[in-house]
Amino acid sequence: MFKRLTAVRHEQASSMQLVGEEVERRPGESLASSLLAAGWPQPGRSLAPTNLAQRQTWNYYCGIGVCGECRVMLPNGTSVKACQYEGDNQLPPEAAEP
Amino acid sequence: MSRVRRESAEVVIIGAGPAGMSAAVAAASAGAEVVVIDEAPRPGGRVGGAPAATAAAGAAVHPGPYDDRLARLTRVYAEQPLTHLAGTTVWGLFDDRLVATDHPEHPLIEAQYLVIASGAYETPLAFPGWTLPGVMTVGGLQQLRKRQGLVPRGRVLLSGTGPFLYLAADQLAADGVEIVAVADSASRADWIRWGLRLARLPALAREGLGYLGRLRRRGIPLLYRRAAVRALGEERVEAAVIARLDNMYQIRAGSELELAVDVLAVNIGFTPATDLTHLAGCQHRLDRRTHHWLPVVDSLQRTSQSGIYAAGDCGGIGYLPKNLLQGELAGTDAALRLDRILETEARERIGRLQRQLRASAWYGQLLSEIYAFHPGRTAWADAGTVICRCEGVTREAIVASMEAQVSVELDAVKRLSRAGMGPCQGKLCFPTILGMLAQELDADRWRAQDYSARPPLKPISMHTLAELAETVQAQEQGEAA
Numbered sequence: 384m385f386k387r388l389t390a391v392r393h394e395q396a397s398s399m400q401l402v403g404e405e406v407e408r409r410p411g412e413s414l415a416s417s418l419l420a421a422g423w424p425q426p427g428r429s430l431a432p433t434n435l436a437q438r439q440t441w442n443y444y445c446g447i448g449v450c451g452e453c454r455v456m457l458p459n460g461t462s463v464k465a466c467q468y469e470g471d472n473q474l475p476p477e478a479a480e481p
Numbered sequence: 482m483s484r485v486r487r488e489s490a491e492v493v494i495i496g497a498g499p500a501g502m503s504a505a506v507a508a509a510s511a512g513a514e515v516v517v518i519d520e521a522p523r524p525g526g527r528v529g530g531a532p533a534a535t536a537a538a539g540a541a542v543h544p545g546p547y548d549d550r551l552a553r554l555t556r557v558y559a560e561q562p563l564t565h566l567a568g569t570t571v572w573g574l575f576d577d578r579l580v581a582t583d584h585p586e587h588p589l590i591e592a593q594y595l596v597i598a599s600g601a602y603e604t605p606l607a608f609p610g611w612t613l614p615g616v617m618t619v620g621g622l623q624q625l626r627k628r629q630g631l632v633p634r635g636r637v638l639l640s641g642t643g644p645f646l647y648l649a650a651d652q653l654a655a656d657g658v659e660i661v662a663v664a665d666s667a668s669r670a671d672w673i674r675w676g677l678r679l680a681r682l683p684a685l686a687r688e689g690l691g692y693l694g695r696l697r698r699r700g701i702p703l704l705y706r707r708a709a710v711r712a713l714g715e716e717r718v719e720a721a722v723i724a725r726l727d728n729m730y731q732i733r734a735g736s737e738l739e740l741a742v743d744v745l746a747v748n749i750g751f752t753p754a755t756d757l758t759h760l761a762g763c764q765h766r767l768d769r770r771t772h773h774w775l776p777v778v779d780s781l782q783r784t785s786q787s788g789i790y791a792a793g794d795c796g797g798i799g800y801l802p803k804n805l806l807q808g809e810l811a812g813t814d815a816a817l818r819l820d821r822i823l824e825t826e827a828r829e830r831i832g833r834l835q836r837q838l839r840a841s842a843w844y845g846q847l848l849s850e851i852y853a854f855h856p857g858r859t860a861w862a863d864a865g866t867v868i869c870r871c872e873g874v875t876r877e878a879i880v881a882s883m884e885a886q887v888s889v890e891l892d893a894v895k896r897l898s899r900a901g902m903g904p905c906q907g908k909l910c911f912p913t914i915l916g917m918l919a920q921e922l923d924a925d926r927w928r929a930q931d932y933s934a935r936p937p938l939k940p941i942s943m944h945t946l947a948e949l950a951e952t953v954q955a956q957e958q959g960e961a962a
Contacts, residue, residue: 387630388539
């Protein structure tokens with residue numbers, strides 16, 4: 384549904400593991416952008432352990448941290464709004480859940 | 482809560498958009514101790530990325546009339562001796578202006594003065610299919626383009642009204658996006674009327690004419706008095722139904738036309754984010770034209786709660802200059818009350834800011850007409866349309882909860898239907914429900930509608946709560962020893 388205007392330079396690209404999927408990242412990019420560029424939303428597929436009605440599918444709606452439909456569970460167990468998250472992997476260890 | 486040893490600051494500002502940054506600069510440059518809390522990874526607010534960031538993202542840069550002022554403010558803000566907590570969410574406000582955040586090192590901050598500058602978000606518009614992937618806000622599209630250099634592939638339809646719609650269409654088209662049409666619910670006559678009033682602000686008028694000229698040259702159809710009233714598709718949006726509207730914004734029977742699209746982006750205006758002013762217990766009024774709650778403020782931006790200010794779009798939708806003035810006013814008044822600024826100097830500055838603010842009020846008026854609430858739009862949703870996206874509450878369920886009440890109230894709709902109880906805390910459904918209530922109630926009873934905001938205002942992890950409990954416990958033990 385979305386494409387990047389500039390190609391990712393190899394030395395700048397990184398990747399992130401999310402529920403068994405490799406997602407390509409580039410510096411300063413929000414996680415929501417990385418996911419959209421990687422072909423998300425995908426029908427019926429969620430990236431967060433929520434089971435609220437209508438939220439089974441990871442989705443991008445508002446882009447400013449209001450709707451919460453882009454919520455993602457990070458490898459360290461914290462849940463973030465992907466549109467507001469630019470980290471490349473884990474949160475600092477002190478913020479991570481045991 | 483009262484026994485927690487609190488971190489404190491003279492001025493706490495929530496939100497680092499134009500108003501928040503402006504308040505912070507006014508207070509910090511006077512020597513006040515300032516803490517700014519902001520959800521985003523970096524200051525600047527939701528207005529948009531800095532031109533440099535946009536260029537770096539590979540997107541076309543379109544200089545706006547207020548870019549320079551915003552860039553200057555961002556620079557001055559970065560030089561201030563203040564504490565900026567990025568990526569931090571305020572989830573509670575307790576007595577004595579105690580601010581609860583999800584920041585691991587700053588969970589509780591007591592503010593001597595609190596400036597709420599929480600901004601605005603795009604007004605949601607519920608219609609059949611609006612929860613399908615591929616249907617999103619125009620701002621959501623712009624964020625991706627400007628900050629991340631990400632643009633939609635395929636056919637994009639923009640629907641709604643107002644200057645932002647055309648700005649986005651123009652900029653997306655410049656980045657090579659295929660805009661199949663811009664469907665505007667306003668009429669050509671509306672735009673001529675509004676445009677004439679913009680003659681007072683030639684820079685903005687030129688800007689608007691620029692969008693129109695370029696869109697026409699690109700051959701993008703501009704459809705007036707029309708709107709995308711339905712999104713169709715199985716797993717994502719595949720088509721949109723565009724209909725002609727009457728003067729009440731009701732769908733003209735037989736005018737529907739199906740158009741294949743890959744992305745449908747909608748903007749019908751902006752809604753002040755009043756969750757924090759509501760949580761703080763500030764008095765609000767419901768504006769009849771826009772259906773916005775507005776915190777009641779005096780000429781110094783003070784709310785009805787002692788020591789709490791509201792500045793910027795959270796107090797009413799305006800434009801950048803107005804938000805800067807309000808922020809500076811709040812920050813200056815706080816500095817004066819803290820004795821950090823000479824009274825004569827403060828009075829002189831406050832007087833000037835108030836005069837400029839009064840002189841700019843007409844633009845807010847104009848925006849409130851462009852983005853006025855139109856009752857006809859509430860009928861686009863059908864019985865099965867989800868109104869509350871978080872909890873999946875349909876229009877039918879909300880109607881049933883209204884019928885079940887003796888005295889119809891928003892709070893009761895919330896309790897009975899669960900609408901507004903999810904992670905967004907009503908931001909995406911209350912505007913629609915207020916519109917539905919307006920059809921049912923007389924003006925007085927509608928005006929009395931309010932809601933009770935309760936912490937946590939935004940989803941927070943159990944970890945944050947557990948850590949807070951540990952802090953409280955450790956301190957209580959310390960005090961007991």
